[in-house]
Amino acid sequence: MNKFKLLIFSMMTYGALTFAAADSQDNHLSKTEKLDCSQCHTCDQPTATDPCLKPCPTSSWAQQTSKHSLIEAPDSMLLDKLVNEYSAVHFNHRVHADMSDMGKGCETCHHFSPRGHIPPCSECHGQANSSNLGQPSLKGAYHRQCLSCHREWSHDTQCFVCHYPMDGKVVQNTNHDPTDIMGKSHPIITVPSKKIYYTPYKAGPTVTFYHQEHIDLFGLRCVNCHSQENCSYCHDIDKPARPAKSQEEVHAVCSGCHKTDACRKCHGTREKAAFTHASTGWPLNRYHVDLACRACHPTGKQIAKLSNECTACHKWNNETFQHAVTGLQLDDTHAEMDCVDCHAGNKYGAVPDCSSCHDDNRSHKANPPGKYIKVASR
Secondary structure, eight states: OHHHHHHHHHHHHHHHHHHHHHHHHHHHHTTOSSOOGGGTBSSSSOOSSOOOBOOOGGGGGTTOBOOOOGGGSOSEEEEOTTOSSBOOEEEEHHHHHHHHTTTTGGGGTOSSBOSSOOOOGGGTOOSOOTTOTTSOOHHHHHHHHHHHHHHHHTOOOOGGGTOOBOTTOOOOOOOOOTTOOTTOOOOOOOOOSOEEEEOSOTTOOEEEEOHHHHHHTTOOOHHHHSTTOSHHHHOBTTBOOOOSOOHHHHHHHHHHHHTTSOGGGTEESSOOOOOOGGGGTOOOOTTTTTSOGGGTSOTTSOOOOOOOOGGGTOOOOTTTOOGGGGTEEEOHHHHTSOHHHHSGGGOTTSOOOOTTTOOSOOOTTTSOSEEEOOOOOO
C-alpha cells in the first residue's frame, strides 16, 4: 500500500514539474523565437527552486548597440516614474530620433540597444549609487542624456522646458544625487571668430579660419563640421581627454568642401584677410552687396563661381530692362539698341564701347547716350 502511495505521489510530482517546466518554457518561447537555455542557465533543467542562473551579463553589454528603425518606437512617450515635484514629461520621441540621425543614431541615447526590444532605462538605472558614477540613478540618467544636447542646441536648460510644476507643489531642492549633473554647468565654450592654425606644410604653414564667416556667409551648420562629437569626445572614462583634433582630422573636415581647391586657398605664409567678394574678381555693386549669398548661389549646393553675365540670373531684354536704374536714362536713339551694341560680349562691368557706331573716340562719360539721373541709394 505504501509503495502504491509512493508511486502516485511520484507521478503527481513529476507531472507538476513537467507542467511547470513546460509552462516556463512556453513563457520564454512567447518572447524569444530561439531559446538557448545555456545563455542564462548553467544546468540543463533549471527549476523555480534551483534556477542555476548565470550572473546577469547586462553590465558587460552596456555598450552593445545595433541598428534600429524609427518605426520600432512610439511617436511619443510619457516619462512618469519620477513624479514628485513635477508632473510627468511628455517626450516627443520621433522628433528626437530624427535629430539623432546627425550623430550616432539610436545609440546616441540608447547605449544599450540590442537587436529586438530595447529595454527601458529603469531596467538598469534605479537608485543612486555614488560608488559607480558610470551607472547613474534613473533621474541622473535622464538628465545626462537630455541636458547634454539641450545645452548644445538650445542653450536653455530651465527645468520648465521639459517639466511642468504640479498644482499645489512648491519646487524644492531634493536630496543630493552624486550621479545627477543638474546644477553642474559646463564651462561656456565660446565660438571663435577667427582661428589660426600652424601646420607642417612648408610652402604655406599658416591657415586662417574665419568661423563666423562659414556660418553666416556659407550657411554651414555646426553638424557639417562637428559630426560624431558629444560629451564622450572629451570625457571618456576609458580614454584620456583629447579636446583638440589632429591635423589630419581637421584637414579631413575642410576637404569636404575644399577638396578641389589648390593648397594656397587655405595655406599661406602669413595670416589671410577675411573673405570679400572682390577677391573672386567680381566686386559687388550696390544692387548686389546686401543680398544673401544664397540669393544667387543655389541652396543645397556648394558655393561655386557663377557667370557674371546679368542674363545668367536676370531674364532681361530691351523691352523689360529699365536702364534708368543704373543712373543713366537712355535717349530714344540708344533705347532702341541691343545691350551688346554698347556692352561688348555682354560684359556689363567693363567700360561701354562706343566705337562700334562712332569713330570719333567718344566715351559714355563725355558724350552720354542719354542723361545721368540720381537714383535712390541702397
